[in-house]
Amino acid sequence: MEQIQSQSPDTPAASRRQLIASLIAGGAIVAASPVFARGASAATSDIPKNDERDNPTLNAALERESRMVATYALAVAATTNQDDKAALLLIHDNHVAYVDALRGYLATEAQAPSSQPLASPSGSFSSVASLLSGLEDETATIHTNSIAGLVGINAASLIASIITVEARQSAALALVSGVSPQAAARV
Amino acid sequence: MTHQKNSPISRRTLLRSGGAVVASGVVLAACGGSTGNPVTRIGEQPESEPLSDAKVDDVVLLRTAQSVEKMVADILSDSRITSVLSGEKATLVAAFAVAHQRHVSNIAPLVTSRGGEPVNEANAKLMTAYGNTVLDLIGESKEQEDALTAVLGLETLVAATYQYSLSLTVEPALRADMMRLGAQSSRHAAVLAQLKNPGTKGFAPGTDEEGNPTVATLPTAFGALNSVQIAIGPPNEVGLRTNVLMDTPSLNSLLYVS
Numbered sequence: 001m002e003q004i005q006s007q008s009p010d011t012p013a014a015s016r017r018q019l020i021a022s023l024i025a026g027g028a029i030v031a032a033s034p035v036f037a038r039g040a041s042a043a044t045s046d047i048p049k050n051d052e053r054d055n056p057t058l059n060a061a062l063e064r065e066s067r068m069v070a071t072y073a074l075a076v077a078a079t080t081n082q083d084d085k086a087a088l089l090l091i092h093d094n095h096v097a098y099v100d101a102l103r104g105y106l107a108t109e110a111q112a113p114s115s116q117p118l119a120s121p122s123g124s125f126s127s128v129a130s131l132l133s134g135l136e137d138e139t140a141t142i143h144t145n146s147i148a149g150l151v152g153i154n155a156a157s158l159i160a161s162i163i164t165v166e167a168r169q170s171a172a173l174a175l176v177s178g179v180s181p182q183a184a185a186r187v
Numbered sequence: 188m189t190h191q192k193n194s195p196i197s198r199r200t201l202l203r204s205g206g207a208v209v210a211s212g213v214v215l216a217a218c219g220g221s222t223g224n225p226v227t228r229i230g231e232q233p234e235s236e237p238l239s240d241a242k243v244d245d246v247v248l249l250r251t252a253q254s255v256e257k258m259v260a261d262i263l264s265d266s267r268i269t270s271v272l273s274g275e276k277a278t279l280v281a282a283f284a285v286a287h288q289r290h291v292s293n294i295a296p297l298v299t300s301r302g303g304e305p306v307n308e309a310n311a312k313l314m315t316a317y318g319n320t321v322l323d324l325i326g327e328s329k330e331q332e333d334a335l336t337a338v339l340g341l342e343t344l345v346a347a348t349y350q351y352s353l354s355l356t357v358e359p360a361l362r363a364d365m366m367r368l369g370a371q372s373s374r375h376a377a378v379l380a381q382l383k384n385p386g387t388k389g390f391a392p393g394t395d396e397e398g399n400p401t402v403a404t405l406p407t408a409f410g411a412l413n414s415v416q417i418a419i420g421p422p423n424e425v426g427l428r429t430n431v432l433m434d435t436p437s438l439n440s441l442l443y444v445s
Contacts, residue, residue: 047357087387094408101409140370147353148363156362157354163366164350164410167373172390172404175381181275185378186371187282 051151055109058155061146062102064139065162066113068095071135075121075128084125087176088132091169098162105158129177136170241443245361246303248352250442252365253294254310255348258318259341260287261309267326268334276331276382280338283375287345290368297364303444312440317433324420324429332383333419333428339379339402340417340433345372348435350410373410380404 072092079085103110118135121128143163150156174184262268263284272280295305309318321341325333349369353362381389384402392403412435420429 047355081387083386083388087390090391090405094405097408144363144366144370147366148360150359150362153354156359157350160350160353160362160366160369161409163370164346164373165405165408167346167370168377168405171374171377172381175378176387181279181378181382182282184381185279185283185374187279187286187375 047153048151049154051155052109054150054152054155055106057146057149058102058106059109059111059113061143061159061162062099062106062110063113064142065095065098065102066115067118068135068139069099070115070117071119071121072132074117075132078122078128079125081125088128091132091136091173094165094169101158101162105155126177129173130179133170133173133177136166136173140166140170241438241441243355243438243441244444245356245358246298246301247441247443248356248365249294249298249301249361250303250306250444251310251436251440252348252352252368253291253298253306254308254442255313255345255436256287256290256294256368257307258309258313259345260284260291262318262322262341263287263338265322267322268337271325271329271331271334273331276335279378279382280334283338283342286371286375290371293368297361306442310436310440310442313434313436316440317431320429320431321417321419321433324431328419328421328428335379335383336417336419339376339383340415340431342372342376342379344415344433344435345369346376347410347412347415351412351435377404 069092072088072095076085076088076092079088099113119131121131140163143159143166147156147159147163150159171184171186175181263280268280269277291307298305321337325337346369349365349372353365353369356362356365380402381404383389384404389402390404392406393401395401415433416430417433418428418430422428
């Protein structure tokens, strides 16, 4: 006995395309449902997340951080005390993380940064720490000033998270270079 | 030959109608909030006034920053803190308190130029959440180390507050102003961490001889926005101190403009 499966002629067959279309429409309604919901609080949704106009500023920040990495590499090599060396290596690695983060953010828009050191740290650890403290402060100031020109909030947030730690690094290095706590804290 | 017809509900029909039911349900759920309470009430029902939409704008963020700065200035000047500090540490913390009060004044013109009303009061929600607890615990322990731990936590918190506020700030120039103030607190925090654990050995996170974590001057590579946790107060019967979690201002502790 042969069995033939057939659809009833009075029910129009929905094609796969129609089926997918209806599912997409359903998804769109689900996605749009918050719009219809009451009580949505107004916030800062107008701020652009990313903006390609920020790329030159971010490339400048990448260049600065790359040069900081090169400077710390020299400082680590010039330091003999193991605790001091470990501390400088920690900050060196932080700057490597900033280079990586900026490069990752810029992706294909990242330019090849210079690896020219900003200075040649040498002499006592005190003088090396003092020099690096100044460079940290300078870098944090450059980044802070650049934030005023950044359009995208993601880029500004990334730079802000770097400034917070670079300010700490500057104060910590100033303190171990021998300045007073008040001077290191700038109060 | 017999034509055996399938069930009238095919898999395709089921999927299609199921999708329609889900979509209709979502639309109805989104629109359904305007109906009143279906439960029958006896007697008078007081009229409830709906809350107005709160807008987080630059003035709200600046006013909130002022309230946080004022809170930290007040805590650092509180007798429960000042009475346990001595020498250079007392001088330093007093200078930090003055700096925070100065920041309150520095922010005021930024608020007024944007049509807002400046604040010169501590953030009441944050004082209730942890500020008063911190002061009470230091009042009980009367230990200088507790006071320094609290001040370090608060300075870290102020820096994180500006870093977080930046992500909500609309005006780019204002973001830079906020980070200048936040960087000041970062410097304070680094110096306090060095007072608790001095030298380059104290830069990185580590542990002491007993395996307890030490205070790190540079605990993270990037500025963190998570809660600041401090352990202060008199130790309990097993030697543990009270953990206090301190958070940056959130939607329930911002100073909105009415």
